[in-house]
Amino acid sequence: MRVSHHARRNALKDLIDVPAVTSDGVAIKLSANVGKVADAAMAAAFGAEGIGLYRTEFAFFAHAQFPTEEQQYQVYRTAADHVRPSNVVLRTLDVGSDKLLPYFPLPAEANPSLGRRGTRLLLGHPQILRTQLRAILRLSATHPVSLLFPMIGGVEEFTAARAAVESVKEELRREGQSFDPRIPVGAMIETPSAAVTARWIAREADFLSIGSNDLVQYLLTTDRTSMEMAAYYEPLHPAVIQSLKFVLDAAAAEGKTVSLCGEIAGNPAYTALLLGLGVTSLSVAPGEILEIKRVVCSLSMAAARQVAARALAAGTILEVKACIAGAPEPAPQREEIFQRRAVQRWRGEGGAGP
Ligand code: PEP
Numbered sequence: 281m282r283v284s285h286h287a288r289r290n291a292l293k294d295l296i297d298v299p300a301v302t303s304d305g306v307a308i309k310l311s312a313n314v315g316k317v318a319d320a321a322m323a324a325a326f327g328a329e330g331i332g333l334y335r336t337e338f339a340f341f342a343h344a345q346f347p348t349e350e351q352q353y354q355v356y357r358t359a360a361d362h363v364r365p366s367n368v369v370l371r372t373l374d375v376g377s378d379k380l381l382p383y384f385p386l387p388a389e390a391n392p393s394l395g396r397r398g399t400r401l402l403l404g405h406p407q408i409l410r411t412q413l414r415a416i417l418r419l420s421a422t423h424p425v426s427l428l429f430p431m432i433g434g435v436e437e438f439t440a441a442r443a444a445v446e447s448v449k450e451e452l453r454r455e456g457q458s459f460d461p462r463i464p465v466g467a468m469i470e471t472p473s474a475a476v477t478a479r480w481i482a483r484e485a486d487f488l489s490i491g492s493n494d495l496v497q498y499l500l501t502t503d504r505t506s507m508e509m510a511a512y513y514e515p516l517h518p519a520v521i522q523s524l525k526f527v528l529d530a531a532a533a534e535g536k537t538v539s540l541c542g543e544i545a546g547n548p549a550y551t552a553l554l555l556g557l558g559v560t561s562l563s564v565a566p567g568e569i570l571e572i573k574r575v576v577c578s579l580s581m582a583a584a585r586q587v588a589a590r591a592l593a594a595g596t597i598l599e600v601k602a603c604i605a606g607a608p609e610p611a612p613q614r615e616e617i618f619q620r621r622a623v624q625r626w627r628g629e630g631g632a633g634p
Pocket residue numbers: 333335374470490491492493494495541542543
């Protein structure tokens with residue numbers, strides 16, 4: 281099974297230099313989700329159009345204490361060098377809940393997944409945020425980078441995060457340090473409140489990025505890391521389909537770009553549906569780029585829109601599934617991937633080094 285998978289990947293290598301364009305001429309941006317520098321090298325090797333999501337947690341998991349500004353700058357820079365001149369979307373530290381840093385003890389909470397996490401947490405620890413923003417802004421002087429804030433709950437959190445960026449810019453200006461004054465600043469849409477207010481968030485943000493892993497978890501109130509709940513964690517739930525459409529339309533109405541970077545972006549069973557809903561930018565694990573490109577090139581937008589129209593009219597998971605050509609990955613395989621990725625990501629066990 282593993283061997284045939286490997287052979288298929290090798291066959292896909294012919295697609296590395298082929299643009300991701302549907303059979304009726306619509307270009308789809310395919311960028312990579314990266315956690316470690318080695319992923320960035322792989323992203324470049326597979327022809328990714330830059331890094332659509334750099335999970336900076338990994339740079340923190342690789343240390344026994346908070347990495348300094350210089351340590352962060354060096355790691356981000358090495359990753360950015362791999363994909364230069366393409367863009368790197370650096371997501372600020374997303375810890376809290378089940379993503380815990382051993383050297384960052386947080387007060388116990390009865391429901392940590394509903395507690396301090398991501399941007400909320402960092403806004404309460406301005407020194408950690410400031411150090412990271414300084415590293416990223418300094419990198420923006422020489423490399424095309426964007427900033428992305430995770431777990432945004434609404435406009436207020438996003439504007440507070442943007443204000444922190446402005447204040448760090450001011451500090452760097454005073455010190456005579458270079459940075460890109462127009463660095464794009466984006467918001468992740470991965471909570472129901474952000475999805476519902478996406479139109480207003482899009483007005484304040486330079487771009488949006490849909491984090492479907494958390495969006496599904498919070499929309500369906502189902503723990504994404506729980507094996508017991510795996511049957512309930514269903515990206516083809518009509519609530520998810522309607523929310524994706526709502527966010528895509530909101531971004532389009534405000535003239536802002538939106539990318540999708542959750543696991544469903546890298547699952548070929550969802551590609552027609554996602555394109556039909558209006559997704560034009562997908563960020564996926566480096567090893568998934570070529571398979572998704574193969575599907576994109578074989579699809580027509582007319583067919584994709586038909587799939588999406590039927591899915592949008594469906595009121596049950598079964599009806600949505602019936603609209604999708606080809607079954608999604610069988611559940612056991614998906615659960616296994618989930619569990620492996622969750623453990624690697626949250627506990628920093630994906631191997632040594634940033
Ligand atoms: C997501 O939630 O979809 C996402 C991309 O972020 P993470 O998986 O790192 O929480």
